[in-house]
Amino acid sequence: MEKNPFKGSKILLVEDEETLAIGLQYNLSDEGFIVDLAKDGKEALKFLESNVYDLIILDLMLPYLDGFEVAERVRSRLLQMPILMLTARTAIEDRIKGLQLGADDYLTKPFHLQELLLRVKGMLKRKMWYKTSTEILSVFRFGKNVVNFENLNCTSGSKKFVLTPHEAMLLKYLIERKGKIVSRKELLENVWQISSEIETRTIDIFISRLRKYFEPDHNSPVYIKSIRSAGYSFNDEKEK
Amino acid sequence: MKKSHSLFYIILAFIFAQIAWMGLLGLWIYWYVSNNIIFEQVGDKLSPQIMIDSPNVFVFVGGIILIASIAVAFFFFFRNLTVQMKLTNLYDNFIANVTHELKSPLSSIQLYLETLETKEVLPEKRKEFLEMMMRDSNRLKKLIDSILEISRLEQKGISYNYHIYQADEIIGRLIKESIEQFRIPPSAVKIEGRAMCACVIDKDAMQIVLDNLTDNAIKYSAKQVEISLKLSSNQKRWMIEFADRGIGLEPKNHKKIFHKFQRITSKNIPNVKGTGLGLYWVKEIIKLHGGKISVQSEGINQGTCFKIELPIYQTSKKYYIKSLLRQTAKNQKLLEKN
Structure with missing residues (x-):
């Protein structure tokens, strides 16, 4: 078996389905992760108050507080906490809502064990990559926008807001490849660290969010441009 | 979002249509009354030699009745549509x-x-x-x-399997099975009272009733479940009171919970599993037994009590109960033949 470089990482598993939770806990522990299990939204928040985690796996249909509310509360306090939503809901509206509330990834039930483990490792890898690359590029300015990659605080003119870790990672990846065309496949594989065969819509949702934040008019973007049939390209030099 | 918008437009269209009908009715009455006055006061003076009938009362009244009928029909159509929309909504939740x-x-x-x-x-x-x-x-x-x-x-494709049992003996047996199935400690279930009478029930269907009630008691108890089962009887009926100490139920939901696909969503509910079919199924089974079911709860965190009333054999609903037994015997004969 491939050695897990993230052995010892702490994961909070929030799942109310007992049998599924036990199976997941077994597999994650077997991979070397330390897993705490919360059976509902309230318990999840209690665990988060008293422990530090590297990642949260979050079911959506939970008693007391649903997964959306938990994600929202987690995101308001722990900006860089990777959240993987795990749910039976497949509607695109749920997926968009989950991603908008700060989830970094979304996996629908029933899922393949290997895919789940790959996504978990991918998210932990991204977290680490983000941490190291932030040390090199901490504040970036383009147009009227200023992005602080350390605390994720941004300003766009007089507007102030905070990016989610995933939004920041995507923006950083595009900035680091300024002027070059970056395909959706490349973004999925390097930023999301998942197979591009799974989905590409997630990328589009995140790009549209970044445009709303930073573009003067998000319908005709200046900085993050779509290159037809190729992907996206970041450019902060004014067109002549 | 789209559904609430379309409901808004339907309500708007309904109000507009009602105003239009009423307006037309008003205009009609105004037209009739003013014409009548002209005929009576002026017509006679201007051309006394011409015999003109005043506007036809029959046409006038008939017209009003027709318009009123259209308005009523429209109202029923609207009511039906909103019920259908509610059902579609519930069905979506069910899916x-x-x-x-x-x-x-x-x-x-x-x-x-x-x-x-x-x-x-x-x-x-x-x-x-x-x-x-x-x-x-x-x-x-x-x-x-x-x-x-x-x-x-x-679809009324019920497989009849009704037999005569001693009420408290069969209920004792069935609840024991539910306890085992849901792995509840036997001490968590108390049975009080007796119903010393004969009854006609479908054992499997009644097991479904008790299973569903037990499952609900577990799902809606924040702590360890506690169930109390009280049996009693009067001259015509025997009763099962199935009570738990769970999160209780608001009075506005007492009837709702027996509706098909209906689920109560609240942040106090410790469990989110379910399809909204369980209690509807229970109610239908009890109805088929010639009985009725109701729920009582003092409110949130006050527990819930389901009261089931069933007919005593050869005392109440004699004809209906006999038909159930007849149908069972007929089915058994058919089975033996095959």
């Missing part, structure tokens, strides 16, 4: 709930199968995983059975 109820055990089974296939699992863990898979496949079976049974029940 979402069933999807969740199907996918959750399926994911769990898939997870254990993949674990067993890809990892070396210790024998005792292996046994535990197989038990988990059995639990999930039973859950799937139950869900599928309930959907199929309810559909059969609604």
Whole structure:
């Protein structure tokens, strides 16, 4: 078996389905992760108050507080906490809502064990990559926008807001490849660290969010441009 | 979002149409009255030699009746439409709930199968995983059975299997099975009172009733479940009072919970599983037994009590109960023949 470089990482598993939770806990522990299990939204928040985690796996249909509310509360306090939503809901509206509330990834039930483990490792890898690359590029300015990659605080003119870790990672990846065309496949594989065969819509949702934040008019973007049939390209030099 | 918008437009169209009908009615009356005055006051003076009938009262009244009927019909059409929209909404929720109820055990089974296939699992863990898979496949079976049974029940394709039993003896037996099935400690269930009478019931259907009530008591108890079962009887009927100490129920939901697809969503509810079919099924089964079911609860965190009333054999609903027994005998003969 491939050695897990993230052995010892702490994961909070929030799942109310007992049998599924036990199976997941077994597999994650077997991979070397330390897993705490919360059976509902309230318990999840209690665990988060008293422990530090590297990642949260979050079911959506939970008693007391649903997964959306938990994600929202987690995101308001722990900006860089990777959240993987795990749910039976497949509607695109749920997926968009989950991603908008700060989830970094979304996996629908029933899922393949290997895919789940790959996504978990991918998210932990991204977290680490983000941490190291932030040390090199901490504040970036383009147009009227200023992005602080350390605390994720941004300003766009007089507007102030905070990016989610995933939004920041995507923006950083595009900035680091300024002027070059970056395909959706490349973004999925390097930023999301998942197979591009799974989905590409997630990328589009995140790009549209970044445009709303930073573009003067998000319908005709200046900085993050779509290159037809190729992907996206970041450019902060004014067109002549 | 779209649905609430379309409902808004329907309400707007309904109000507009009603105003239009009323306006037309008003204009009609105005036209009739003013014409009548002209005929009476002026017509006579201007051309006394011409015999003109005043406007026809029959046409006037007939017209009013027709317009009023259209308005009433329109009102019923609107009411029906809103009921249909509510049902569609409930049905959508049902689909979402069933999807969740199907996918959750399926994911769990898939997870254990993949674990067993890809990892070396210790024998005792292996046994535990197989038990988990059995639990999930039973859950799937139950869900599928309930959907199929309810559909059969609604199409009146009921398989009659009614027999005569001693009321408190059969209930004691059935509740024992529910306790075992849901793995509740026997001390958590108390049976009080007696119903020393004969009754006619379908044992399997009554088991479904008690299973559903027990399942609900477990689901809606924030702590360890406590159930008390009180049996009693009067001259014509015998009663089962099935009470728990769970999260209770607001009075506005007392009737709602027996509606098809209906689920109460609240942040106080410690469990989100369910399809909204269980209590509807219970109510239909009790109805088929010639009885009725109601719920009582003092409110949130005050527990819930389901009261089931059933006819005593040869004392109440004699003709109906005999028809159930006749139908059972007929079915058995058919089975023996085949």
